[in-house]
Amino acid sequence: MKDITLIENESKPFEQAMNDEMQKSIKHFEGELVKIRTGRAHTSLVEDVKVDVYDGSPMPLKNVAAISAPDARLIVIQPWDITTIPAIERALMSSEIGITPQVDGKIIRLSLPDMSSTRREELIKILGKKLEECRVSIRNMRKDFNNFIRDAKKDKKISENFFNRLGDLVQNATDKWIAKADEMGQKKEKELKSF
Numbered sequence: 001m002k003d004i005t006l007i008e009n010e011s012k013p014f015e016q017a018m019n020d021e022m023q024k025s026i027k028h029f030e031g032e033l034v035k036i037r038t039g040r041a042h043t044s045l046v047e048d049v050k051v052d053v054y055d056g057s058p059m060p061l062k063n064v065a066a067i068s069a070p071d072a073r074l075i076v077i078q079p080w081d082i083t084t085i086p087a088i089e090r091a092l093m094s095s096e097i098g099i100t101p102q103v104d105g106k107i108i109r110l111s112l113p114d115m116s117s118t119r120r121e122e123l124i125k126i127l128g129k130k131l132e133e134c135r136v137s138i139r140n141m142r143k144d145f146n147n148f149i150r151d152a153k154k155d156k157k158i159s160e161n162f163f164n165r166l167g168d169l170v171q172n173a174t175d176k177w178i179a180k181a182d183e184m185g186q187k188k189e190k191e192l193k194s195f
Contacts, residue, residue, distance in 0.1 A: 006152050008162055014149075015169050021141050022177040029134040029181055033188050036123055036130075041069040041112050046077070051091040053084045061088065065108075075110040082106050123192050131185040135178055142174040 004017050034044045047067055050058035061067065065079040065088060079085055085103055092101040092110070102109045115123075146167065153163040 004148070006149070006158050006162075006166075008158055011162075011166060011169060014166060015173070018141070018145050018170060018173050019177075021145075022138050022173055025134050025137040025141070026177060026180055026184075028137070029130060029184065032130045032134075033127075033184060036127055036188065036192070041071065041073055041075045041110075043067040043069055043075065045097060046075060046092065046095070046110065049091050049095045049097070051084065051088050053081075053087050061091065064088065073112045075112070077101075077108040077110070078106065079108075120192055124189055127185060127188055127192065131181060134181045138174055138177050138181070142170055145170045 004014055006014060034042065035048075043062075047060060047062035049061045051061050051064055052058050053064055061077065064081070064084055065077045068076050068078075070076055077088060079088055085106075085108065088108060089101050089103060092099070092108070097110075099110045099112060102111070149158065149163055149166045149170070152158045153160065158166070
């Protein structure tokens with residue numbers, strides 16, 4: 001936890017630090033949501049695929065090629081160095097995206113198939129797992145902040161009243177961020193079901 005100095009009856013710095021920490025979980029969850037394919041092509045589906053190029057050290061695909069999604073079912077990868085095409089093709093074949101790349105001269109095309117109901121259900125389960133991880137992360141922060149104020153009260157740095165007020169702030173922030181995560185999860189689930 002960052003260096004938070006509790007000053008009696010000044011809850012703003014504490015509240016700001018707590019919200020900043022909890023928002024990190026939401027940002028991470030946002031990144032995870034983008035990786036769950038809804039049937040629409042999105043560059044984030046492949047940009048972090050590790051490609052062994054040059055000296056054999058894996059690099060994210062976004063560092064070796066331009067990636068675009070010109071329409072809803074197509075991702076186009078244009079390597080900056082065409083000699084890396086075989087390495088990119090191998091990396092895409094061994095990744096978890098489950099799409100066979102089509103090499104077309106100097107570019108690689110990924111055509112996204114229609115999503116089966118089985119795959120849709122798998123993705124909804126993955127979504128549920130990621131949502132629960134986000135909730136657990138927020139709850140762990142709640143525990144850390146509660147321990148922090150409990151220790152401050154025990155060391156007589158803050159009064160009982162201020163401790164109670166901060167405890168309410170911790171719970172309200174937890175509820176707010178978990179509700180935000182739930183809302184994001186529901187929106188993604190709706191997208192998955194509608195495609």
